Amino acid sequence: MIINNKFQIDASQILFFARSIDDNNPLYVDVEYAKKKGYKNIIAPLTFIETHQQFDPNYKLRPNPDKQWPGTPRKKAEKISSNEKNVKKMSSRKGTGLHAEQHYEYHSLIYAGDIIRWEKGENKSWQREGKKGGKLIFTENIIHFIIKKMYLL
């Protein structure tokens, strides 16, 4: 479900996320247990909101057959583009940065069934000389997640 930066929190995706971090807290999978503990529905783990990128149509770290993808085999890159510069770019490691920090500020729990909208805040960018020489470029991305409406599943 991708409509103007909105998505619905899916209980199955919470289950898969909890599995991927090997977290067996029943609050993430068992609706009855969650309700017994006083929650409206199953809740999402602390960093679950990261999965919003699945719903970002322009997310760069998901393969797109028509776009440059780091490590594209040279033969395939040549089929996509006849420009040598583009071919080199596609088959190189370029195009991704290094994730240095991540910070969350929580205002509400996220429940399965919630509709979440996200808004990108102002991006700041700065640079400094690296200790081993070269230039380090930093970019800060702020994203606000807003719960639009709760649907009971």
Added chain:
Amino acid sequence: MNIDINNIQIGQSFSQVVVENLSRTQIVQYAGVSGDFNPLHTDELFATEIAGYPSTFAHGMLGMALTGKAISSLFGSVNIKKYGVRFQNIIFPGDTLTTTLVIDSVETIENKKFVKINIHTLNQNEKIVIKGNAIIVNF
């Protein structure tokens, strides 16, 4: 919530193994669910021959999620108001990670207790992979 926030002491610490012998499969699971398909994490040939790393390695965010497991299991997700980390070193397949939470400060403001905890996650060689802090509030 396993810890009584009213009975904690500054300097008190809690440690938990958050992953043992991290598998490549688990990294693939995280890629699939998070949507971050950067081939550095899943494609050995790309990671070694093109990007020049010794092997594929975990998403920083997988390390943050594993570390977060220690916080939520001790304090309960509903009480966590802030959680931030810095990715200090790369997490590789085969790593065993231990998260330690140390109570840094406790403040009471308008009958609410605010607890600041310092967080670090070490690998099996005692190298810090994740460093951060969190604010826990009880009502």
